[in-house]
Amino acid sequence: MLYREAGQFKATYAADQQIFPIRQDRIGIQLLLALAFVAVPLFASEYWLKAIMVPFLVFSLAALGLNILTGYAGQLSLGSAAFMAVGAFASYNFMLRVDGMPLLVAFALGGLAAALVGIVFGLPSLRIKGFYLAVATLAAQFFIVWLLTKVSWFSNDSSSGVITAQAMVILGYEFASPQAKYLLVLGLVATMALMAKNMVRSSVGRAWMAVRDMDVAAEVIGIRIMHTKLLAFAVSSFYCGVAGALYAFAYLGTVEPEGFNLDLSFKILFMIIIGGVGSISGAFLGSAFIVLLPIFLDVLVQDVFAGLLSPTIASNMQLMVFGGLIIFFLIVEPHGLARLWQIAKEKLRLWPFPH
Amino acid sequence: MQFFLEVLIGGLLSGVMYSFVALGFVLIYKASGVFNFAQGAMVFFAALTFVGILEMGVPFWLALVLAFGAMVLLGIGTERIVLRPMVNQPPIALFMATIGLTFFVEGLAQAMWGASVRGLELGIQDEPIEWMMEATGIGVSKFDLFAAGVAAVLVTALALFFQYTRVGRALRAVADDHQAALSIGIPLQTIWRIVWAVAGFVALVAGLIWGARNGVQFALTFTALKALPVLILGGFTSVPGAIVGGLIIGSSEKLAEVYLGAYVGGGIDSWFPYVMALAFLLIRPEGLFGEKHIDRV
Numbered sequence: 001m002l003y004r005e006a007g008q009f010k011a012t013y014a015a016d017q018q019i020f021p022i023r024q025d026r027i028g029i030q031l032l033l034a035l036a037f038v039a040v041p042l043f044a045s046e047y048w049l050k051a052i053m054v055p056f057l058v059f060s061l062a063a064l065g066l067n068i069l070t071g072y073a074g075q076l077s078l079g080s081a082a083f084m085a086v087g088a089f090a091s092y093n094f095m096l097r098v099d100g101m102p103l104l105v106a107f108a109l110g111g112l113a114a115a116l117v118g119i120v121f122g123l124p125s126l127r128i129k130g131f132y133l134a135v136a137t138l139a140a141q142f143f144i145v146w147l148l149t150k151v152s153w154f155s156n157d158s159s160s161g162v163i164t165a166q167a168m169v170i171l172g173y174e175f176a177s178p179q180a181k182y183l184l185v186l187g188l189v190a191t192m193a194l195m196a197k198n199m200v201r202s203s204v205g206r207a208w209m210a211v212r213d214m215d216v217a218a219e220v221i222g223i224r225i226m227h228t229k230l231l232a233f234a235v236s237s238f239y240c241g242v243a244g245a246l247y248a249f250a251y252l253g254t255v256e257p258e259g260f261n262l263d264l265s266f267k268i269l270f271m272i273i274i275g276g277v278g279s280i281s282g283a284f285l286g287s288a289f290i291v292l293l294p295i296f297l298d299v300l301v302q303d304v305f306a307g308l309l310s311p312t313i314a315s316n317m318q319l320m321v322f323g324g325l326i327i328f329f330l331i332v333e334p335h336g337l338a339r340l341w342q343i344a345k346e347k348l349r350l351w352p353f354p355h
Numbered sequence: 356m357q358f359f360l361e362v363l364i365g366g367l368l369s370g371v372m373y374s375f376v377a378l379g380f381v382l383i384y385k386a387s388g389v390f391n392f393a394q395g396a397m398v399f400f401a402a403l404t405f406v407g408i409l410e411m412g413v414p415f416w417l418a419l420v421l422a423f424g425a426m427v428l429l430g431i432g433t434e435r436i437v438l439r440p441m442v443n444q445p446p447i448a449l450f451m452a453t454i455g456l457t458f459f460v461e462g463l464a465q466a467m468w469g470a471s472v473r474g475l476e477l478g479i480q481d482e483p484i485e486w487m488m489e490a491t492g493i494g495v496s497k498f499d500l501f502a503a504g505v506a507a508v509l510v511t512a513l514a515l516f517f518q519y520t521r522v523g524r525a526l527r528a529v530a531d532d533h534q535a536a537l538s539i540g541i542p543l544q545t546i547w548r549i550v551w552a553v554a555g556f557v558a559l560v561a562g563l564i565w566g567a568r569n570g571v572q573f574a575l576t577f578t579a580l581k582a583l584p585v586l587i588l589g590g591f592t593s594v595p596g597a598i599v600g601g602l603i604i605g606s607s608e609k610l611a612e613v614y615l616g617a618y619v620g621g622g623i624d625s626w627f628p629y630v631m632a633l634a635f636l637l638i639r640p641e642g643l644f645g646e647k648h649i650d651r652v
Contacts, residue, residue, distance in 0.1 A: 076447055076450075124633055124636065124637060127636065127637055127640050128636050128637075128640045129640070130446070130447075131390045131446070131450065131591065132587050132591075132636060132640065132641075132642070134450070135583045135584070135586070135587045135629070135632070136587070136629070136632075136633050136636065138580070138583060138629055139626060139629035139630050139632075139633050142625045142626035142629055143626040143629070143630065146622060146623070146625055146626050149622075150622065262580070266454060269451070269454070270454075273451050312465070312466075312469065312470055313466050316461075316462040316463075316465045316466035316470070317462065317466060318462070319458050319459070319461055319462030319465075320458070320459050320462035320463055320466065321462075322455075322458050322459075322462075323455045323456060323457065323458030323459030323460070323461075323462060324455070324459055325455075326451070326452070326454065326455030326458070327436075327437055327452050327455040327456060327459070330441065330444070330448055330451060330452045330455065331437075331440045331441055331452075334444060334448055
């Protein structure tokens with residue numbers, strides 16, 4: 001009754017092509033943004049901002065990057081954490097070695113560095129496909145982490161490659177409080193999500209999807225495969241790189257190459273599986289799920305089963321629940337939480353008269 | 356030259372150990388088209404179960420049978436709970452499901468048997484063979500030689516099983532074409548169960564050998580990561596490929612670590628196999644022995 005587009009007429013092409021064609025969606029997204037930008041920093045506690053909201057946003061951005069590559073362009077990657085590492089270390093070095101480097105430019109340069117590395121490791125995708133490619137991206141994962149650990153120049157000669165990110169200062173204002181950090185991350189993530197949403201609606205995104213669905217057919221209808229695949233690797237790595245920079249600067253402050261290991265790559269992969277492969281909102285839903293699930297399980301184990309389970313069994317139960325949930329999602333809803341949300345919207349359109 | 360030979364032989368023999376794990380991947384991929392990422396977790400699970408049963412005072416052979424039984428149960432469970440509902444899903448979805456399975460099996464193994472590192476004694480010492488050491492000056496570990504022997508027996512047995520038994524023929528038929536196999540009356544689900552059980556057996560053997568070498572611990576799951584370059588080098592669908600790939604990866608990894616590692620600060624064996632496998636892939640995109648992939652529109 002409330003969610004219905006009846007009576008909303010489009011008189012211009014611009015109106016027909018807007019991102020959210022239904023008025024209720026527009027209101028909804030505006031409310032959501034208002035909530036995120038105003039209500040959360042006002043009312044959320046410091047713990048929530050620092051330990052939940054910021055990592056949620058950072059991981060959303062990384063998942064967005066992987067989703068562009070895997071969900072839209074169909075190239076499975078197991079190396080997203082390595083591209084995050086490139087972004088983090090590149091931003092750190094730009095800040096360190098260039099005097100008066102503006103923070104946002106350093107983030108962008110970090111992302112560009114990651115994009116370049118992504119193109120290099122994306123080159124094999126022109127020749128190899130499917131699982132072979134997935135394994136090939138593991139080469140990126142191991143090689144980059146090794147390189148960042150071994151070459152001490154990247155970490156300014158600190159022991160075992162640990163870097164401490166510089167303070168975040170923009171135009172003389174230092175983003176030090178949890179609220180300020182959160183707002184900075186939110187602003188960047190929201191902008192980049194909007195850009196991604198537009199990108200996948202444009203000819204670029206359609207070319208990606210054509211390559212994903214059948215690359216031979218895409219080539220036959222005149223899509224340049226090499227250009228399209230490498231662009232997907234570059235854009236995806238750029239997103240992951242900026243996410244890595246935010247991970248280092250806004251979330252942890254101190255990072256080491258080993259922190260960007262294969263587990264983190266898998267974590268990001270799980271986010272897009274659970275959230276929805278090939279969906280922008282899916283990246284956010286999946287990230288929220290993966291960030292909140294361990295906390296929820298911890299609370300559950302501590303409060304409900306307190307004393308019943310030993311800590312080792314409890315932590316192993318977490319692993320089992322985690323693995324089980326991934327299988328469950330793949331079986332029950334292979335398109336993830338985003339698809340559930342879509343189904344809910346379709347139902348809502350007919351409600352309360354289903355015929 | 357002597358040193359070179361010693362490194363080469365050591366590498367070849369350690370390559371055999373990678374082949375064990377790669378073999379499990381190949382079996383499942385051939386028969387069901389599933390890229391089973393959980394093979395490493397299965398190796399861990401098998402070894403931990405075996406040691407756990409052994410610690411309860413059960414004799415060696417009975418423990419072996421019981422551990423094999425546990426692997427069969429795991430295989431059947433996987434087929435029933437994970438694979439059957441996911442028929443007709445794209446291969447990538449199945450691959451991701453096996454990543455979930457990896458987490459589950461790792462958690463299950465440690466929840467059942469605890470997470471402490473355990474030793475495993477097979478009765479073969481990891482020491483150089485004396486007469487060979489005296490005659491040529493090259494140290495070859497008895498244990499590595501034993502592992503190579505086991506690999507030879509295992510591969511021969513598997514080859515015979517695939518070639519000459521009824522079940523083996525059915526397995527090859529399923530590997531060739533699921534639908535055609537179904538239409539001539541081969542029970543797909545039974546075949547899949549058998550394949551997972553055989554892969555479980557291979558995982559058990561790999562777990563015992565690796566466990567005796569490095570101790571039964573969580574790091575066993577990383578053997579899967581070592582086996583992946585072997586796999587892409589040899590091709591996903593080839594049993595001989597897994598062996599040859601293992602030998603190439605094992606020897607080149609050791610040689611690179613010894614001769615190149617010194618220049619770049621060491622530790623290159625974490626990524627060198629991958630980069631080498633990648634270089635191979637650029638020339639032969641299906642691996643050395645993989646089936647040629649033909650694109651059809």
